[in-house]
Amino acid sequence: MKIPENRGGLIIDTVITYLARRLHHVTTIDRLAMxxxxxxxxxLWDPALSRLSRSADKSRLWWLVAAGLATRRGPTRRAAFRGLAALAGASVAANLVGKPLLPRRRPAAEAVPEARRLHKRPTSSSFPSGHAASAAAFVTAAALESPRLGIALAPLGAAVAYSRVHTGVHWPSDIGAGAVLGALVALATRHWWPPRPDDARAHTAPPADAPALREGAHILAVVNPHSGNPDDDPTTELRELWPRAVVLTPESGADLHDQLTDELRRRADEVRALGVAGGDGTAAAVASVAADAGLPLALIPAGTLNHFARDLGLRHFTDTDAAVRSGNAVGIDLGEVEIDSDHGTTRRWFVNTASLGGYPEMVRLRETIQRHHPKWPSAVIAMVRTLRHARPLRVRLNGEHLAVWLLFVGNGTYAPKGVIPSRRPALDTGLLDVRYLRADRPYSRTRFLLAVLTNTLSTSHVYSQRDLSELDVTLLDGNRRIATDGEVGPLGHRFRFRSRPSALAVYRPRKAVSDTLTPPEQPPTGSPAPRRRRRAFRFW
Structure with missing residues (x-):
């Protein structure tokens, strides 16, 4: 049988005819819907929808929503950041890629009543809708971090999308295509930034002995009023919930470790547990004293990020109080580093991370800038300046000679294994998470950036991740400072890192109780709840 020579042309003609029919069908539906x-x-909704449509121009509405969400810690803030990332991707995909490749004429102005028409009609391609793409991207991204927040924002996103049809500047199919595009971009952010459940708790198997204490009896608690929101001092709440605790405030310019050790020595017969309300740096200092003294730690999340408390599943004061009252505690690993300098050897514990290279310099620069500017802008400025002027470190890493831009050491194995370690699935691995960016490979920073953008760090030759129980780092070019748990430490030329299994006992309830306002001990039926129970939630 002879195959016709024009068979390929016939196939193409058939496909084109089929697509033309489908597009004609879509156009018919669009016109009927319009x-x-x-x-x-x-x-009265007509002017409201017109104003809503204009407010979403250039994503101004979503930037305003993100600013409001970012004022609250936890999944709400993460939703704001993920929403903005998805928003940027959706805007590029719709406006810079989709519209130029798929030009389409917008509906005629006469398609809707004059009262609904926008005073300034857009002139770009109608397909796909950038407003719908941005709305779907932000709402979907927010839902990945907080499903409840996504449900709350969905009506606003739907109203923005429909407003473009209502005002006559888009066909309904433009809206559908834009919404699908935005949702896909938001879902794609999981490839680089896996969502973290807010109630995720790191696993730890070994239980620890800890006394059951009520109303803070026999607890020496350190409260850092400068951690977290400066307008929310947790001292009052702690005194009300733990009236029998001894409260210690860090002295300005003094070493907290030495101050707490001296106070503990004076009260050795009275103290059966240490407590801390503050950020990760304050918690690490108190944890080191607790580990040395063999005392359990009652950790109260009151800082800006609270990485340590989040990994333990402690979200509110009530979680800690429930564990202390019942005497539930677990043993967790601690990281230890011995620092050799020209003046001898010192030792530091760390509960989260330690690092060498650019990070300590960034922290020190941030503290300088922060004297005159807010904390978060100061951190961004410090990071940009540090990366621009970073100098490589020549080191001997467990006997291997390398040049690195940055060395990261985590207490326990972190997830994900990419560039941003955000959580620990377990706190009892007995391992250190070691990551470094090599500076002895050509174009290492550029290659690192490309690997980050493509999420291929696991196969990158300039970025390494290892899980080790010990790490010996010797600097070959003088002394450098180490940073532990976000605090800049002493100078040194040799650093020996170790994992110390079950070195610290920490109070942790068997199940988080912060979703309810009722603490373990309830007042009799009919009696008013104590005031301190209600106020314990205000500063989180």
């Missing part, structure tokens, strides 16, 4: 929308009676 007619139905235009026939809706005039209501």
């Amino acid at each position: 007619r139905y929308s235009a026939a809706l009676p005039h209501t």
Whole structure:
């Protein structure tokens, strides 16, 4: 049988004919939907939808929503950041890629009543809708971090999308395509930034002996009023919930470790546990004293990020109080580093991370800038300046000679294994998470950036990640400072890192109780709840 020579042309013609029919069908539906929308009676919603449509120009509405969400810690803030990342991706995909490749004429102005028309009609391609893409991207991204927040924002996103049809500047299919595009971009952010459940708790198997203490009896608690929001001092709440605790405030300019050790020595017969309300740096200092003294630690999340408390599943004061009252505690690993300098050897514990290279310099620069500017802008400025002027470190890493830009050491194995370690699935691995960026490979920083953008760090030749129980680092070019748990430490030329299994006992409830306002001990039926129970939630 002879195959016709023009068979390929026939196939192409068939495909084109099929697509033309489908597009004609879509166009018919678009026109019918536009007619139905235009026939809706005039209501007070008409000017509201016009203003809403204009407010979403250039994503101004979503930037405003993100600013409001970012004022609250936890999944709400993460939703704001993920939403903005998805928003940027959706805007690029819709406006810089989709519209130039798929030009389409917008509906005629006469398609809707004059009262609904926008004073300034857009002139770009109608397909796909950038407003719908941005709305779907932000709402979907927010839902990845907080499903409840996504449900709350969905009506606003739907209203923005429909407003483009209501005002006659988009066909309904433009809206559908834009919404699908935005949702896909938001879902794609999981490839680089896996969502973290807010109630995720790191696993730890070994239980620890800890006394059951009520109303803070026999607890020496350190409260750092400068951790977290400066307008929310946790001292009052702690005194009300733990009236029998001894409260210690860090002295300005003094070493907290030495101050707490001296106070503990004076009260050795009275103290059966240490407590701390503050950020990770304050918690690490108190944890080191607790580990040395063999005392359990009652950790109260009151800092800005609270990485340590989040990994333990402690979200509110009530979680800690429930564990202390019942005497539930677990043993967790601690990281230890011995620092050799020209003046001898010192030792530091760390509960989260330690690092060498650019990070200590960034922390020190941030503290300088922060004297005159807010904390978060100061951190961004410090990071940009540090990366621009970073100098490589020549080191001997467990006997191997390398040059690195940055060395990261985590207490326990972190996830994900990419560039941003955000959580620990377990706190009893007996391992250190060691990561470094090599400076002895050509174009290492550029290659690192490309690997980050493509999420291929696991196969990168300039970035390494290892899980080790010990790490010996010797600097070959003088002394450098180490940073532990976000605090800049002493100078040194040799650093010996070790994992210390079950070195610290920490109070942790068997199940988080912060979703309810009722503590373990409830007042009799009919009696008013104590005031301190209600106020314990205000500063989180």
